[in-house]
Amino acid sequence: MKIIQICAAYKPAYVYGGPTMSVSKLSEELVKAGEDVMVLTTTANGKDELDVPTGKETLVDGVKVYYFKRLTKDHTHFSPSLLSFLHQTIKNAKRQTPNATRNTLNPQLIVHIHAWWNLVSIFSALVAKWYGVKVILSPRGMLTSYSLNNRNSKVKDTIHFFLGKRLLKYAHIHATSEKERKDVLQTCEVNGVTVIPNFVRFPSSVRPEIGEWSTGVSSSQPDTYKLLFLSRIEEKKGLELLFSALSQVNIPYQLSIAGTGEESYIKSLQTLATDLGIASNIRWLGHIEKQSKFDMISASDLMVLTSYNENFANVVIESLAMGTPVLISEEVGLADYVAANKIGWVTSLDVEAIVRNIELSYKDLTKRTYIRETAPALIQHDFEESRLAATYVKLYQNSFK
Numbered sequence: 001m002k003i004i005q006i007c008a009a010y011k012p013a014y015v016y017g018g019p020t021m022s023v024s025k026l027s028e029e030l031v032k033a034g035e036d037v038m039v040l041t042t043t044a045n046g047k048d049e050l051d052v053p054t055g056k057e058t059l060v061d062g063v064k065v066y067y068f069k070r071l072t073k074d075h076t077h078f079s080p081s082l083l084s085f086l087h088q089t090i091k092n093a094k095r096q097t098p099n100a101t102r103n104t105l106n107p108q109l110i111v112h113i114h115a116w117w118n119l120v121s122i123f124s125a126l127v128a129k130w131y132g133v134k135v136i137l138s139p140r141g142m143l144t145s146y147s148l149n150n151r152n153s154k155v156k157d158t159i160h161f162f163l164g165k166r167l168l169k170y171a172h173i174h175a176t177s178e179k180e181r182k183d184v185l186q187t188c189e190v191n192g193v194t195v196i197p198n199f200v201r202f203p204s205s206v207r208p209e210i211g212e213w214s215t216g217v218s219s220s221q222p223d224t225y226k227l228l229f230l231s232r233i234e235e236k237k238g239l240e241l242l243f244s245a246l247s248q249v250n251i252p253y254q255l256s257i258a259g260t261g262e263e264s265y266i267k268s269l270q271t272l273a274t275d276l277g278i279a280s281n282i283r284w285l286g287h288i289e290k291q292s293k294f295d296m297i298s299a300s301d302l303m304v305l306t307s308y309n310e311n312f313a314n315v316v317i318e319s320l321a322m323g324t325p326v327l328i329s330e331e332v333g334l335a336d337y338v339a340a341n342k343i344g345w346v347t348s349l350d351v352e353a354i355v356r357n358i359e360l361s362y363k364d365l366t367k368r369t370y371i372r373e374t375a376p377a378l379i380q381h382d383f384e385e386s387r388l389a390a391t392y393v394k395l396y397q398n399s400f401k
Helices: 018-032 081-096 121-128 145-149 154-169 178-187 239-246 265-274 290-298 315-320 335-341 352-364 365-384 387-399
Strands: 002-006 036-042 055-062 063-067 111-112 136-137 172-175 192-196 225-230 253-258 284-288 302-305 326-329 345-348
Touching: 002 018, 002 081, 002 225, 018 036, 018 063, 018 315, 018 387, 036 055, 036 081, 036 121, 055 352, 063 081, 081 121, 121 136, 121 154, 136 154, 145 178, 145 290, 172 178, 178 192, 178 335, 225 239, 225 290, 225 315, 225 326, 225 352, 239 253, 239 265, 239 352, 265 284, 290 315, 302 315, 302 352, 315 326, 315 365, 326 352, 335 345, 345 352, 352 365
Parallel strands: 002 036, 002 111, 036 063, 111 136, 136 172, 172 192, 225 253, 225 302, 253 284, 302 326, 326 345
Antiparallel strands: 055 063
C-alpha cells in the first residue's frame, strides 16, 4: 500500500501550529510501521516561503517529502506543480495495475488529504476522484458551522455548492475527536467518518525537570497562579473571553501567552488588555521552540484554552503529558476526554463561567496535585505511538473494502 499524504504546509512550517505537527508525526510513525509514505506539500510558511528544494524528493526525518512552489499565499495555496505531480504519480501507479482503466480503483494507492477549503486540498481531491483513487480527508476543524460561517463564508459557500459537496461525498472522513465527527455530520454529507486521535509530539522523557525556564514569576510571589496560553493567536481561540474573565477573577495570577499570529490582531488584544487593566499580568512570549515549550508547560500551574472551536487541540495532550492541568472550553474536541478522566476543568464560553472555573482550579490544590501525578502515565498509555499507527493503517485498509 502506497500512502500519499497531501497538505498545504509541512514542517519546518511551524507557523501553522498543530496541524503541521500532527501531519508530520503521522507520516513519520507510518514510515516506522513499514508503510510506503510520500508527502506532497508547498513551500508555504505564512507570508514567507520555506527555503527548501522544490519538485524533488527531500528526506525529512525519514519521510519522503516533495515541496512545490505556490502561486498564491495563505489561505488558498494554489500550486499547479503539486497537482501536476499528483496527476502523474497516480497515472504511473495505474500503469502498474493490470487491466486498470481511468475509473478503476487502485488497491495499492490511497490519498490522505489534510485540511479543507485551500486549493491544494480541493483540487487534489478532484484529481484523486477523477482516477478513482480512494481519498481519506482529515478536515482539521474546517468542516464545522464555525468554520463555514467565519471568514470568507461566501467563497466557501460557492466552492461547497459547485465542487465541495461532490468531493466530500466521495471521501471518507477522518475526525480527530467525537466532537469533530458530530460537527462534520451536521454540516455536510460524507462517505463515512472514523474517529482516531492525533499523534502528539512529546519530549524524549515525560515530565522533564524544569531546567532554566522561568515564567517570570518572582519566588517572593509563591501564590501567583501561573497560567499559560500556548497556541496560534487567532480569533477562534477566545482570548477576548479569557481576558474579560481575568479582569474579574479575585486571585493573584500571571498569564504567559506563547504563540504567533497576525500583528494587527495581537496589537488589538494588547489594547484590550490595557483597557481591562490586566496588561501588567500578561507576558507576550512569541514562538517558543521545541524543548523550551515543554519546560514552560511543566513550569505552569494551568494551561487555558477558551476556544470557540477546536477539532482536537494538541496542546491539551502536550500539557497533560507534562502533568499540567488544563482549563478548556466545551467547544474543544478533547473536552469529553478531559471531563471523563477528571484531568482538568471544562467551561462554557460564558465569561462568568470562565471566571468561576479559573478560581475553582486555583483553590483545588488537591485535584491539581492528582493531575500532576497521574496524567502523564494516562497520556502515555492512550497515545502510545505504535498502537495509534496501527489504527491509522487499519483505516486505510478498511477504505478498500
